[in-house]
Amino acid sequence: MKPLLLLDVDGVLNPMGRPTPGFRRYNCTIGAVVYTVHLNPRHGRRLLDLAISTGSELVWATTWEHHANEWIAPRIGLPPLPVIPLSPDPPSEFGEMFKTPHVAAFAGRRPFVWFDDQVWAEDEEYLRVHQGLTDFLLIHVDPARGLTSRHLGMAHEWLTLTGFSQGP
Ligand SMILES: [Mg+2]
Numbered sequence: 001m002k003p004l005l006l007l008d009v010d011g012v013l014n015p016m017g018r019p020t021p022g023f024r025r026y027n028c029t030i031g032a033v034v035y036t037v038h039l040n041p042r043h044g045r046r047l048l049d050l051a052i053s054t055g056s057e058l059v060w061a062t063t064w065e066h067h068a069n070e071w072i073a074p075r076i077g078l079p080p081l082p083v084i085p086l087s088p089d090p091p092s093e094f095g096e097m098f099k100t101p102h103v104a105a106f107a108g109r110r111p112f113v114w115f116d117d118q119v120w121a122e123d124e125e126y127l128r129v130h131q132g133l134t135d136f137l138l139i140h141v142d143p144a145r146g147l148t149s150r151h152l153g154m155a156h157e158w159l160t161l162t163g164f165s166q167g168p
Contacts, residue, residue, distance in 0.1 A: 003164045004112035005051055005155065006061040006084070006103060009072055011117030011143030013043055020145075028071040037072070043147060044077030050152050054159040055166025059084060061103055061114065096126035104130050111135035111164045113155040117143035135164070 007013065019025070019038040028035045051058050060068045060083045069080040084106045089098045100123045103114060112135075119138040127136055137158045139151050159165040 001110045002166060003054065003056040003159055004107055004110055005047070005054075005056045005058045006107075006112055006114040006116070007047070007058060007081070008116040008118075008141070009037075009060075009062040009064045009068055012115050012141045012147050013040070013072060013076065014038055015144060015146030016117075017144030017146075024075075026071075026075060028067070030067055030071070039072065039075050040146070041076050044073075046149070046152055047078065050156055054156060054164075056113070056159065056164075057082070059106070061086075061099060061106075061116065094126045094129075095122035097123060100126050101130075103127075107131075107136070109135075111159075111162070113137045113139060113158060115139050115141055115147060115151060115155070117141045135162070 010016070014037040022042060023038040023040045026037050026039060028037060047058055050056070058078065058081050060081050062068050063086060064072060065086060066083050068083065073080060084102055086099055086102050090101045097118050104127055114136065116138070117140065119140050124138055137155065139154055141147055141151055
């Protein structure tokens, strides 16, 4: 059972704050709407390195859903990734966010690390009750700054210490 690395886009790969050097601006056209995103091309390499070194699988957990493979992945050097479907919206039981039941259903019994700017204690609680497992790590990312090497380090350390890492 390969561990999963679940990836959000907005607030994680596309920070909401003023972009720092290293980020590039892109326009993405989805339907009739143009979205502006700021992406750091280095993120792709670093995520792939994490996936390879821990034997994990990268998966999108974003409202961009399959659009992330078209508009985000190629710009940061990621291959097309599996996508967690995020609809329909289930009623919230513990105050968890709308993504959490979908993440639980997708992950099943596979361990996972989840990078998101909207995961909180309620999501942790939901997952503990519903999975009956402790085999996940929620990494809350500051949406102003996005994903940093500290977050990647936390994921690497957890996967290694827990023994879920299947890497070299
Ligand atoms: Mg987000």
